[in-house]
Amino acid sequence: MTSAQSDLELEEKGTRAGTSYLAEGYTLRSWLTTRDHKRIALLYAVSITLFFFLGGIAAALIRLELATPQGDLVSADTYNKLFTAHGVIMVWLFLIPSIPSVLGNFLMPLMIGARDLAFPRLNLASWYLYLAGGAIVLWALLAGGVDTGWTFYTPFSTMFSNSHVVLALTGVLVVGFSSILTGLNFIVTVHTMRAPGMGWFRLPLFVWANYATSLILVLATPVLAMTLVLVAIERMFQVGIFDPALGGDPLLFQHLFWFYSHPAVYIMVLPAMGVASEIIPCFARRPVFGYRFMAYAILAIAVIGFLVWGHHMFVSGQSVYAGMVFSLLSFMVAVPSAIKVFNWTATLYKGRISFGAPMLYALGFVGLFTVGGLTGLFLAALALDVHLSDTYFVVAHFHYIMVGGSVMAYLGGIHFWWPKVTGRMYSEAWGRLAAVVIFAGFNLTFFPQYLLGYAGMPRRYHSYPEEFQLLHVLSSAGAVTLAVGYLLPLGYLAWSLRYGRAAPANPWQATGLEWQTASPPPVHNFAQPPVVARGPYAYHTQ
């Protein structure tokens, strides 16, 4: 593969390679028993979309309640259950599996020139585990809900909450195993199944990002599993682990929980960085700036991200010295993130930039991630965190990273690879419109929350003092806009499945290996195993 091939050649090769993976079988059984990574990616796509809208409904009810200072729409307990459901669903059932399990599943083998993941059966098992865990969480919600917050802080969760804590924990635990298996599958695949010529520094940054994410999934998730088991043991058998009344230590829980949950933030955002690193060079028609620095930055974030968990505990009563070390490391982890933002910006320099829908999402991602990352510095600065911790400032900060960053990038990726995945083109105008609506709605929803936080509005409040109402109303209005923005793609993407124009093999003239096969790809991905002779971003502006 020394030069880009014409679409015609590719179609021809694709046809020779056999039927498209979508035509492999049409029965429900053929989908539920598939071992094809591309089909499993679609199974994930459908299931996480369901959970995304479920979590979104909880968020909508929260924002509706907060439109007035009084707790008048739902009761305090219901409100507490709503934000818990929103957090648990969005973190474990949407964000963590989103980019890795959908886009990663579909693209990792294609991008490295492999026929499938290393363990196709394990891949399907991961999806079933995910589904089982999701079902258990749903069961917990339907049985009456959980009111601990997604953080399950002890001793509230172990000895004081009268809700379905153990059931929800079990669901999260099962989903965790799905994460571990996916991570394992990706690691082995990247190590052993790269096509001839595909050296480590020819890997697309999307592969680097998912590889680093997989390391975190495999190393951090078991700690979450142990922690959840300990919570369940204390709750069911009154064994003193976390509750001081039983001889336990409540801060131990926070250390264990954040040892997983801080790296989990990077599980959510590293793959998003990978997506942006694919889209931006393609639409700027030039190689990504500083490829190696980008790859090293990904690894640095993954490694340092393991050492900053204590920054969630600056006011918890942990020692002042521990606070100082965690603060310093938190500033350190911001350095590679800054490098990435600068490199994406520099990638636009001397490009030949067009503004397709994927590019709008990617640019939106860079902007929102930058704001989210910079406000993280406020929270890393110890004395300032004493004021801002547990306020809406924190809520705004992590939504900028996880929604503004990860969800924006996920949608960008969905648009970018939609033609490859489905073989159809969506309406470009609708795609751009949705990107703009989501960007505007997002900022309107979450920017006021920074101001609320600095002014002293604590998070997880069912009712609040009147002076905060104006900003809460703005935020709720933004949430309505955002909801419309999220429903738009559901409509026009679904429409494209039936009425969209057939997609060529390489509609964006991209240089990644996944574009060197038919759209949708044949069952075994490539007609012949590809041989790689160049880096991943061989774009020319001329």
Place this chain on the structure above:
Amino acid sequence: MSVPFYLLPADGAQSATRLDSLALCLLLLTGAVALGVLAMMIVFCVRYRASSKAARGHPPVKDLGVEIAWTLIPLLLFLGLYAWGAVDYAALYRPDPAATPVFVVAKQWMWKAEHRNGRREVGELHLPLGRPVRVVLTAQDVIHSFFVPAFRIKQDAVPGRYTAIGFTPSRAGEYQLFCAEFCGTEHAMMTGKIVVMPPSDYARWLAEGPRQPGMAERGFALFRSYGCSGCHAAGSSVHAPDLTGLLGRRVHLQDGRELTADEAYVRDSILVPRKDVVAGYEPIMPSFAGQIGEEDLLAIIEYIRESGHDQRTERP
């Protein structure tokens, strides 16, 4: 929406002004970076849009010098910000011997406070203006968090241990107290009022109210009734450390460690005596875990503190 909204909460403590400066400095710096990045993105997007004829000869794919520069410059700025935040943070937790301790016990869903002279209050906390204060916190059930936006102060109240935070109220008035750590059904209703009053008014306020023995006085009675005095009183035949003036003293432990005795240390020594055995003594003290309530513990600690104050004059 009739109540006016202020972006900056009132600054009711000395630390608040310093903290706002740090926030402003960070805002200017991060704002400049964000605007810089945004401006570059917009300039590039316009100048190098597909239809423009701008020169594009040899777009750079790497430039080690530039990349090292934009790694090291943020790194150095971050180190400066880190140091600023860390210094101010440490100041909040440095025990000030002149600070007036106030004891706050949080429970679902209320704040209870006790002053040294034994005056108690619920849902309100009266504090003297311009005097350093040290709030010592604990919780009876789950974790709560003592949050006064006007002071830019927050500290979790954790069951089973003491936490403390120090500050100096700088403006008389009433300020909101919030619980910032989610603690169950009525978390949002677990609010209170901080009343900062001139020292003379505060002294008068302390003297009013239902008469009851001061904390130290009550602590002395408990010190005897629990039998502490049997070993720790001067002239006892049992070899136990003298507790006079213990709070704030450096203590050498048997295992070579050294620490400054604070409320948490005394509490642990009563409930888990084998944890920090003083050098030169046998670990013979029995544990009182489960026998003494939180408020009695605080009173005993207060008695020990007072016992060292006999010669001093800095009473409120």
